[in-house]
Amino acid sequence: MNLSTTDRSLSGYGWNDGWASKFSLFAGTDLRPGRVTRVDRGLCDVFLDDDGSGAPGTVRADLRPVRISDPAEWVCTGDWVGVDLTTAPLPSVAAVLPRTTAIVRSTAGKRSEGQVLAANVDTVMIAVSLAADPDLGRIERFVALAWESGAEPLVVLTKSDLVGDADFVKDDVEGVAPGVTVLAVSAETGEGIDVLRACLGTTSALIGQSGAGKSTLTNALSSSESMVVQATRSVDEKGRHTTTTREMIPLPGGGVVIDTPGLRGAGLFGGEGLAVAFAEIEELAADCRFHDCRHAGEPGCAVRAALEEGTLPVRRWESYQKLQKENLWIASRTDARLAAERLKKWKTITKSVRANGSPKK
The missing domain is CATH 2.40.50.140 (Nucleic acid-binding proteins)
Incomplete structure (x- = not known):
C-alpha cells in the first residue's frame, strides 16, 4: 500500500x-x-x-x-x-442504496428511536483513552454496539505514551472484549499506528467519548491535519466535542475513516450485539438445566455455578444484566410506539369510512 x-x-x-x-x-x-x-x-x-x-x-x-x-x-x-x-x-x-451495516444507537426521550452514526462500515474502532482509568462497563457497551452494527469491532487504547502500564490495561480490556482485537497506540509518537492501519477495513468508523483522542487518531491515520483537535481538561480528561458532525476522511493508499462526535451515551438498539459481546454468558446459559432459567437460584443453573466458582466475574455478569434490562425497556418502548401508530392509522381509516363510506387513501 x-x-x-x-x-x-x-x-x-x-x-x-x-x-x-x-x-x-x-x-x-x-x-x-x-x-x-x-x-x-x-x-x-x-x-x-x-x-x-x-x-x-x-x-x-x-x-x-x-x-x-x-x-x-x-x-x-x-x-x-x-x-x-x-x-x-x-x-x-x-x-x-440499501446498507450493508449501520451503527445505530437508541436516542433518549419518550420516543425510542434509532440514530444512525455511520453506514456501510467494515470496522468500528472504539477509542479509549489511557490518560484515565478505562470504564470497562462502557467498553462492553461500545463493543455490543459495534457487533450489533454488523461490522467488526476493534478497541483502540489511545495515548499509550502517557502511561507505563499499557500492556496491563490492555489485558483487562481484552478480558471484557473476548474475540476483539485490542491495540495500544500513540498518535503523538506514532507507536502502533502502522499496525492499526493494517487492521482496518475499507471503511472504518471511530466512536468513543469526548477526549478519547478520536480526531487526533484520525489525523495520524490520514497523515494530515484533517480534523481540528482541542486539549482535554487535565482535571478529568474530558473533551470538548471537537468533532460536531460525522465526517469521512480519505486515507493514504485507499479507504476511509469516519470520525464521529463524542458519545455521552450509547444505548443499544436491537440487542443482537449483546449476545456476541457476552458470548461466554450465552454459552453458559445454554447449559442450564431449564431452557427458561432466570439465573436467580434455579437448580442446575450453569451461570450461577460459574459465578460461585469465580470463572464468570460478578462485574461482567452485572454489566450484562444491566444492558439486557435496557434492551428490554427499549424494545417495549418501540413496540408501544408502533402500536400507537397502528392505532392512530386505524382510527383515521375508521373515521373516513364512517364519513364517506370508503377508506381514505
Whole structure:
C-alpha cells in the first residue's frame, strides 16, 4: 500500500463491483453514484467520480427528496447514493442504496428511536483513552454496539505514551472484549499506528467519548491535519466535542475513516450485539438445566455455578444484566410506539369510512 498518496476516486472511497451492481437499478437515468461524506442541516456533502466538471470532487446536495419519518433511515455519513446534478439551486440526493451495516444507537426521550452514526462500515474502532482509568462497563457497551452494527469491532487504547502500564490495561480490556482485537497506540509518537492501519477495513468508523483522542487518531491515520483537535481538561480528561458532525476522511493508499462526535451515551438498539459481546454468558446459559432459567437460584443453573466458582466475574455478569434490562425497556418502548401508530392509522381509516363510506387513501 502506498501511503504517500490518497486515492481521490470513488474506488478509493469503497466503490466496487458489488455497489456498481446495486446501482445498475438506476441505469438509463441521469443519477450519478456517490458517497455521503458529511451530513448537516438537511444537506450533505457527496463525493462523486464526476462532480460535473469532468473530474472527481465533492458536491453539496439537498436531502429533501429522500427525507422520511424514521430517523433510523435518514441519510447519514457512509451511505451510497444517487445524485441528480440537474436540480436547482443545488444537486439533490434522489436515491439511497440499501446498507450493508449501520451503527445505530437508541436516542433518549419518550420516543425510542434509532440514530444512525455511520453506514456501510467494515470496522468500528472504539477509542479509549489511557490518560484515565478505562470504564470497562462502557467498553462492553461500545463493543455490543459495534457487533450489533454488523461490522467488526476493534478497541483502540489511545495515548499509550502517557502511561507505563499499557500492556496491563490492555489485558483487562481484552478480558471484557473476548474475540476483539485490542491495540495500544500513540498518535503523538506514532507507536502502533502502522499496525492499526493494517487492521482496518475499507471503511472504518471511530466512536468513543469526548477526549478519547478520536480526531487526533484520525489525523495520524490520514497523515494530515484533517480534523481540528482541542486539549482535554487535565482535571478529568474530558473533551470538548471537537468533532460536531460525522465526517469521512480519505486515507493514504485507499479507504476511509469516519470520525464521529463524542458519545455521552450509547444505548443499544436491537440487542443482537449483546449476545456476541457476552458470548461466554450465552454459552453458559445454554447449559442450564431449564431452557427458561432466570439465573436467580434455579437448580442446575450453569451461570450461577460459574459465578460461585469465580470463572464468570460478578462485574461482567452485572454489566450484562444491566444492558439486557435496557434492551428490554427499549424494545417495549418501540413496540408501544408502533402500536400507537397502528392505532392512530386505524382510527383515521375508521373515521373516513364512517364519513364517506370508503377508506381514505
